[in-house]
Amino acid sequence: MTEPGDFLRRLFAAAVAAANPAVSLARHLPGPPRGRTIVIGAGKAAAAMARAVETAWQGELSGLVVTRYGHGTPTSCIEVVEAAHPVPDAAGEAAARRILDLVAGLTPDDLVLCLISGGGSSLLSLPAPGLTLVDKQAVNRALLKSGAAIGEMNCVRRHLSAIKGGRLAAACHPAKVVTLLISDIPGDDPLDITSGPTIGDPTTCSDALAILAYRRIAVPPAVREHLESGAGETVKPGDPRLGTPDLRMIATPLMALQAAAALAQREGVPAYILGDAIEGEAREVGRVMAGIAKSVSAHGLPFAAPCVLLAGGETTVTVRGQGRGGRNVEFLLALGAALAGHPGVHALAGDTDGVDGIEAIAGAVLAPDTPLRAAARGLSFADALDRNDGHGYFEALGDAVITGPTLTNVNDFRAVLVV
Template structure:
C-alpha cells in the first residue's frame, strides 16, 4: 500500500465519518419512538447531541409536541416546536442553571395520560447544573473542575455528581411523575450503562452518597466544604431504581460506540483494508492506553501474527487525563502524543483519535492525526514531544505542526474514536 500522507488521512477520516454516521440521530431516532399518549407529549433533554436528537424526533413525531432541550454553545439546531437552549460545557454556567429550571418547569403538573420523551447524550452533566440547598453554582463549578482534573473514571465522577444535584440521578424523571418517561439515549459511556450518561437525569442507579464519599477519598478530590457537608447529610440521598415513580418508565440505548466501531470496520473492509475492533469500552489514563495501542500496532507491523496487512486497529471508550501541567489539549490529543513517542521513526503506522461529538477538551478540534514523523517534525520546530506531554500540552503540539482534526459539531456523541492504520 503506497499512498500519500493525505490519502492515509482521508482513509482514517472516512472511518470516523462512518462511525459518526451510524450514531446520528437522524438515522436512529425514528425506529425508537414510543406510541403517542392519550394526553400531552413533552420533550426534555440534555447533551452535546441532544439538539440533533430533538430535531430528528420532531420531524418524525405525528402529533402535538412541546419541550425544552439544552446543548453546548454552538451545537444548537433549529426546531419548530422544541426550544433549544445553549449553555457551557465542560464548565457549567448560569445558562445551564436556567436550563435546569426550565426542564423542571416542562415536566411539572403532568398527568398519567401524558408522556415525557427524554433525549439524552453525553455532556449533559455539565449542561444541567442544579446545586442543592447550601451549595451555589460556584460550588458546583468547583466540583466539576476537581472531577475533570482527577483522572477518575466516569462511574466515580457521576456518583459524585448525582449526589450533589437536584436534577441528576433520576430526579428529573421523578419530578415528571405520574407521567410516563421514555428515555432515548445516545451512549458515550463504556459499557453503555444508561444511568451514567449525563449522570442520568431520568435514569436512577444503585450508587449511594457513601459511594460518592469513597470516590472523594480515593481520588483525593478537593471539594468545597458545602459539597462535603451535603454528601454527609440525608439530603444527598438519591431515588433508587425500585422507586415506584419509575415503574412505568422505559430506557432505550439508541446509539453506542459498539455500533459505530462496527460501521467503521465495515467501511475499512469495503475499501480493502482488514479491520480489528479491540474494544468499545476502553478506560484508563490516555497516555497509558496509548502505549498499549502502540505496542499492538508495532507488533502487527514487525511480525507476522496471522493478520493480513494493511490493517486498521479500532477502539472506543473514554480515557482520562490526570492534569500535571497547565497546557491545552483533550484526552484524544494526549493519547496521540503519547502514541507518537512510541512509534517515532516508523513509516508504516498512522493514527487518528477524535471525540465523536467534534470537540476534544476545551478547544475547537475533535482530535488530531499522528504518525511516525510526528516527534521529528516537532523537534524541527524546537519542540520536545515528551516535555509537551508532561505539561498536558498536546493541543499545542498538534497545532504547531498543523495536524489537528476539526470536523466541527457532529450532532452525536458516542465518545472516543481511535483508528491506527498499520501498513
C-alpha cells in the same frame, strides 16, 4: 486505499455519521399518548435529537432541551437552550429549573420524551438544596483534573444534584417517561449517561465521599456536609415514581466503530475492533496501542498487516501541565513517543462530538514522519506530554482534525493503521 491520513479521516467521518440522530432515532419513538407530549433533554446531541423528533413525530409536542454552546440547531416547537461544558454555568442551571417546571403537574395520559446524550451532566446542572452553582463548579473542575473515571465523576455529580439520579423521572410522575439515549459511556450504562436523570441510582452518598477521598479532592464545606448528612441521596431503583423504566439506546460507541470497520473492509483493509469501552490514562492506552501496532508490523500478531485497529471508550488525563490538550491528543502523543517514527504506522484519535478537551478541535492524525517534522519546529513528544499540550503540538504541524460541532457524541474514536 487512498493516502493513509485521508483514509483515517474518512473512517472517523463514517463513525460520526453512524451516530447522527437523524439516522436512527425515528424507529425508537413510541406511539402518541392520549394526552400531551412533552420533550425534554440534555447533552451535546440534544438539539439534533430534538430536530429528529420533530421530523418524525405525528401530532403535537412541545418542550425544551439544553446543549453545549455552538451545538444548537434550528427547531420549530422544541426550544433549544445552550449552556457550558465541561464546567456548568448559570444558563444550564436555569434550563434545568425550566425543565422541572415543564414536567410539573402531568397526568397518566401524558408522555415525556427524554432525550439524553453525553455532556448532559454539565449542561443539566441544578444544585441540590443548600448548594450553589459555585459549589458544583469547584467540584467539577477538581474532578476533571483528578484523573477520575467517568463513573466516579458521575456518582459524585448525582449526589449533588436536584435533577439527576432519577430525580427528573420522579418529577414527571405519573406521566409515562420514554428515555432515548445516545451513549458516550464505556459499557453504555444508562445511569452514567448525563448522570442518569431518569434512572434509579443504587449508589450512595457514602460512595461519593469515598471517591472524593480516593481522588484527594477537597470540596467546599457545604458539599461535605450535604454528603455526610445523607441529604444528597438519590432516587433508588424500584421507587414507585419511576414506574417501569423505558430506555431506548439509539446510538452507541460500538455502532460507530462498526460503521468505520465496514468502510475499511469495503476499501480492502481488514479492520479489527479492540474494544468500545477502553478506559485508563490516555498516555498509558497510547503506549499499549503502540505495542500492539509494533507486534502487528513485526510479527503479524495478533493480526497481519495491512490492517486497521479500532477502539473506543473514554480515557482520562491527570493534568500536570499548562498546555492545551484533550484526552485524544494526549493518547496520540504517547502513541507517537512509543512508536518513535516506526515505519508504516499511522493513527487518528478524535472525540466524536468535535471537541477534544475544551477546544473546538476533535483530535489529530499521526504519521511515521511526525517526529521529524516536529523536531524541525523544536517540538518533541516528551515535552508536549509534560505540558499536556497535544493541541499545540499537532496544530503546529497542521495535523489537527477540525470538524466543528458534530451534534452527536459517542465518545472517543481511535484508529491505528498498520501498512
